Amino acid sequence: xxxxxxxxxxxxxxxxxQMNENDSERIVGLLRKEGAELSRTPELxxxxxxxxxxxxxKSEEKLYSLLGRLAALKKEKGLLIGVAGCVAQxxxxxxxxxxxxxxxxxxxxxxQDIPHILSExxxxxxxxxxxxxxxxxxxxxxxxxxxxxxxxxxxxxxxVFPSSSGPSIKSTGSNGSVSSPPTRKILAAR
Numbered sequence: 217x218x219x220x221x222x223x224x225x226x227x228x229x230x231x232x233x234q235m236n237e238n239d240s241e242r243i244v245g246l247l248r249k250e251g252a253e254l255s256r257t258p259e260l261x262x263x264x265x266x267x268x269x270x271x272x273x274k275s276e277e278k279l280y281s282l283l284g285r286l287a288a289l290k291k292e293k294g295l296l297i298g299v300a301g302c303v304a305q306x307x308x309x310x311x312x313x314x315x316x317x318x319x320x321x322x323x324x325x326x327x328q329d330i331p332h333i334l335s336e337x338x339x340x341x342x343x344x345x346x347x348x349x350x351x352x353x354x355x356x357x358x359x360x361x362x363x364x365x366x367x368x369x370x371x372x373x374x375x376v377f378p379s380s381s382g383p384s385i386k387s388t389g390s391n392g393s394v395s396s397p398p399t400r401k402i403l404a405a406r
Contacts, residue, residue, distance in 0.1 A: 219249075219250050219251025220250045220251065220331055220332075220334075220335035221247060221250040221251045221252035221331060221334060221335060222250075222251030222252075223251070223253075224251075224252045224253070224262040224263065224334070225252065225253050225254075225255045225260055225261045225262050226247055226252050226253070226254060226255065226261050226262065226263050226264065226265065227254070227255050227256075227257065227258040227260075227261045227263075227264045227265075228240050228243055228244055228254070228264075228265045228266075228267060229258075229264070229265075229266050229267070229282060230266075230267045231266065231267070231268050231269055231275035231276075231278050231279055232267075232268060232269020232270075232271070232275040232301070232302070233269045233271060235269075236267050236268070236269050236301055236302075239267055239300070239301060239324060239327065240267045242327055243265060243267065243300065243327055243330060246327060246328065246330060246331060247330065247331065247334075249331075250331040250335075252331075252334075258286060258289060258295070259289065259293075261295055262295055262296065263295055263296035263297070263298065263319075263334060264286055264295060264296070264297050264298070265298040265299075265300055265330070266279060266282060266283070266286075266297070266298070266299050266300065267300045267301045268299060268300065268301040268302055268303035268304060269301060269302050269303070270301075270302035270303045270305070270306045271302065275303075276303055279299070279303060280314075280315065283297070283299075283315045283317060283318065284315075286317065287315070287317035290317050296319045296320070296334065297317055297318050297319050298318070298319060298320045298321070298322060298330070298333075298334075299311055299318055299320075299321050299322070300321075300322045300323075300324075300327065300330075301323075301324060302324065304321045304322055304323055304345065305323035305324060305345050307321075308321060308343050308345050309321065309343045312341050312343070318341070319341055319342070320333050320341060320342040320343070320344070321342070321343045321344070321345065322342075322343075322344045322345070323344065323345035323346070323347075325345075325346065325347050325348050326344040326345065326346065329344055
């Protein structure tokens with residue numbers, strides 16, 4: 217198997233809840249599996265992913281502040297910037313409209329697409345926030361744990377999001393009921 221991201225360095229910053237910490241470990245695992253190397257600082261990276269929480273308002277404020285700092289780094293180095301998680305799911309393409317330095321927005325049910333998005337040479341901005349109707353299990357080997365003695369465990373995915381018919385929750389399990397409409401957009405060139 218060819219490692220699509222071999223030789224690239226990345227940084228993942230997590231804002232929010234323990235569910236986001238678990239998701240960040242999953243994102244790191246997916247990227248390492250594709251050959252990318254984790255860095256401890258965004259200044260040494262080819263791409264940065266910010267994993268977000270929509271439940272805590274302070275984490276959303278911190279996201280916008282960090283995006284401002286990363287925009288300057290993007291101009292200097294040309295790095296790619298992705299926003300993942302619940303804020304990505306909630307705001308979708310409005311995030312890119314508000315902060316044009318963002319290259320991709322990806323919801324919690326689409327993390328497995330990150331390596332593909334990063335390996336494409338397309339200049340288009342990507343918004344991938346569709347819900348999958350079936351449970352997508354994650355192999356323990358695909359998660360890069362910070363600790364060898366403790367771990368966050370997925371019990372449910374995502375948070376409560378407003379929709380046109382009121383709040384909806386993406387539940388998981390054998391039937392994985394879903395009430396959010398599918399969304400995948402390719403936006404104008406970066």
